[in-house]
Amino acid sequence: MESASSLWSGVNSGIVLSLLAVVWTMLWQGIQGLQLQNLFSRHSRRLSRRLAATLDPYLTVTIAEYDGGRMRPSDAYKEAQAYLQRATRGAGGGVRHLKAEPDRDPDRLVLSMDDNEEVADEFRGAAVWWIAYTSAPRDDGGPGYFWGRASRAERRFYRLAFLERDRDLVLGEYLPHVRRQGRAVMVMNRQRKLFTNISGGGGWDSDGSWSHVVFEHPKTFATLAMDPAKKKEIMDDLDAFRGAKDYYARVGKAWKRGYLLYGPPGTGKSTMIAAMANHLDYDVYDIELTSVRTNTDLRRLFIETTSKSIIVIEDIDCSLDLTGKRKKKKKKAEDADGASKDGEKKDGAAAAAKAEEKVEEKSTSKVTLSGVLNFIDGLWSACGGERIIVFTTNHVEKLDPALIRRGRMDKHIEMSYCCFESFRFLAKVYLDVEAHEMFDDVAALLREVEMTPADVAENLTPKGPGEDADTCLAALVEALQKAKEKAMAKKAKEEAAAAKKKAKRKAKEEAAKETGGKAAEEAKEAGEKAVEEAASEADEDDEEEEDDDE
Numbered sequence: 001m002e003s004a005s006s007l008w009s010g011v012n013s014g015i016v017l018s019l020l021a022v023v024w025t026m027l028w029q030g031i032q033g034l035q036l037q038n039l040f041s042r043h044s045r046r047l048s049r050r051l052a053a054t055l056d057p058y059l060t061v062t063i064a065e066y067d068g069g070r071m072r073p074s075d076a077y078k079e080a081q082a083y084l085q086r087a088t089r090g091a092g093g094g095v096r097h098l099k100a101e102p103d104r105d106p107d108r109l110v111l112s113m114d115d116n117e118e119v120a121d122e123f124r125g126a127a128v129w130w131i132a133y134t135s136a137p138r139d140d141g142g143p144g145y146f147w148g149r150a151s152r153a154e155r156r157f158y159r160l161a162f163l164e165r166d167r168d169l170v171l172g173e174y175l176p177h178v179r180r181q182g183r184a185v186m187v188m189n190r191q192r193k194l195f196t197n198i199s200g201g202g203g204w205d206s207d208g209s210w211s212h213v214v215f216e217h218p219k220t221f222a223t224l225a226m227d228p229a230k231k232k233e234i235m236d237d238l239d240a241f242r243g244a245k246d247y248y249a250r251v252g253k254a255w256k257r258g259y260l261l262y263g264p265p266g267t268g269k270s271t272m273i274a275a276m277a278n279h280l281d282y283d284v285y286d287i288e289l290t291s292v293r294t295n296t297d298l299r300r301l302f303i304e305t306t307s308k309s310i311i312v313i314e315d316i317d318c319s320l321d322l323t324g325k326r327k328k329k330k331k332k333a334e335d336a337d338g339a340s341k342d343g344e345k346k347d348g349a350a351a352a353a354k355a356e357e358k359v360e361e362k363s364t365s366k367v368t369l370s371g372v373l374n375f376i377d378g379l380w381s382a383c384g385g386e387r388i389i390v391f392t393t394n395h396v397e398k399l400d401p402a403l404i405r406r407g408r409m410d411k412h413i414e415m416s417y418c419c420f421e422s423f424r425f426l427a428k429v430y431l432d433v434e435a436h437e438m439f440d441d442v443a444a445l446l447r448e449v450e451m452t453p454a455d456v457a458e459n460l461t462p463k464g465p466g467e468d469a470d471t472c473l474a475a476l477v478e479a480l481q482k483a484k485e486k487a488m489a490k491k492a493k494e495e496a497a498a499a500k501k502k503a504k505r506k507a508k509e510e511a512a513k514e515t516g517g518k519a520a521e522e523a524k525e526a527g528e529k530a531v532e533e534a535a536s537e538a539d540e541d542d543e544e545e546e547d548d549d550e
């Protein structure tokens with residue numbers, strides 16, 4: 001923006017424009033009258049156009065935030081917005097009403113012109129004026145209505161006014177200049193964002209679109225504990241994806257990649273997503289599927305995502321009726337309900353399960369497996385590229401194979417319990433210790449006990465000023481020993497239960513054998529008796545027959 005303030009005195013321009021508007025309206029009516037009278041006269045039409053150009057030397061270009069039924073904000077609008085932020089630098093560039101948003105620098109604000117404000121600009125001697133305005137929400141079912149936000153919300157616009165004589169310069173050079181500069185500003189001001197589809201009030205009352213906060217997760221691959229070879233493989237995979245635009249275009253695939261992260265709770269799945277986002281410098285869209293009403297809403301949400309983003313669905317097995325888990329939960333509630341007669345403790349379980357179900361019922365989503373599949377690789381993934389989709393789950397075996405087949409979830413990454421390598425890594429990160437006499441104990445215990453990286457990390461975190469590497473490692477060893485004892489006790493209990501079950505089964509079998517044998521003997525005896533009786537009866541009959549013959 002070249003010296004905005006030198007060009008336009010806002011007050012004067014407003015008055016002049018208003019006067020011109022009044023004069024022009026009157027004249028335009030006159031011209032239309034002229035046109036009506038000479039409707040079929042080409043000459044008069046040319047004349048009226050020339051007259052209009054003389055009286056109204058201003059041309060305008062309007063850039064709408066959503067236009068032509070678009071489902072997401074137009075890039076041109078965002079670029080113009082970023083470009084105009086520069087015009088309001090410092091004291092606001094003469095603009096009287098400004099909008100402020102937080103800047104990267106926590107002490108500063110990014111200022112932009114508010115609605116119905118004007119800002120002037122100059123480009124190679126040509127003066128131009130930008131005006132920001134909004135129009136009232138539309139509920140007319142017109143283009144974009146179906147998609148919600150574009151129509152239901154206020155519609156925002158920028159209007160650029162310039163002189164007729166600068167038409168070629170403005171349209172041919174100034175507007176491309178604005179877009180280029182706007183993009184540069186956007187890159188400069190870019191703050192990574194964490195989007196979620198649960199806004200303010202959340203649930204069904206919300207308009208089901210994205211709201212965001214600045215993404216500031218500190219986790220990186222440098223602080224993520226996992227097998228180094230596996231970690232390198234993932235980082236290489238991400239780098240290859242980022243640079244593979246041409247490859248994806250050449251093979252005709254949408255520029256996207258799916259990752260499935262699975263493993264027990266606390267093994268670093270969510271942490272891995274943060275590390276991925278930090279590594280790639282991408283935004284994160286965290287979809288809460290239970291808050292998405294329909295497949296159509298899911299599609300809309302997806303379309304509103306920008307490129308260079310990671311789209312995350314956590315605990316996919318719990319989010320949808322993809323796996324039957326929901327029904328199981330219901331069953332759990334019933335079971336707990338039935339069991340509740342047995343004691344108070346179980347009453348609590350029934351109540352908890354019921355409450356869980358209640359929450360679930362409230363947010364019953366009609367998103368289906370096919371909706372999600374469509375979302376991942378259907379037609380919609382063709383709209384814009386450079387997106388990574390991540391699913392996480394604790395129960396990979398419960399997922400529908402269609403959901404996680406390669407091509408949808410291209411890379412399956414297992415996040416597992418802490419091994420000694422991971423422990424050493426965490427000890428370095430958390431305590432800055434690379435070797436310690438207690439390492440051998442930890443190594444031996446980790447071979448016998450399963451502990452998540454989350455638990456190991458927690459033990460390695462100093463809890464007070466008096467705590468150091470020695471105390472933290474001692475705490476970890478103690479926790480591992482306790483876990484080992486617990487595991488051993490559990491194993492012994494399980495073994496005892498199994499032995500009891502086996503003994504019971506054996507006793508049952510023997511009893512069955514015994515009763516079976518006795519029954520067989522009785523049957524045999526009964527059979528023999530019956531044969532004898534039949535034989536004696538037969539003899540008696542013979543004798544009677546013989547008597548009759550005689």
Ligand SMILES: Nc1ncnc2c1ncn2[C@@H]1O[C@H](COP(=O)(O)OP(=O)(O)OP(=O)(O)O)[C@@H](O)[C@H]1O
Binds near residue numbers: 265267269393
């Ligand atoms: N591999 C790891 N490396 C470093 N820190 C870890 C690792 N795994 C877990 N942590 C720590 O444990 C905490 C919990 O981990 P995280 O939330 O990533 O687990 P999760 O696998 O997503 O669990 P859930 O299945 O319950 O969602 C994190 O704050 C992180 O600091």
Ligand SMILES: [Mg+2]
Binds near residue numbers: 269270271314392
């Ligand atoms: Mg998690």
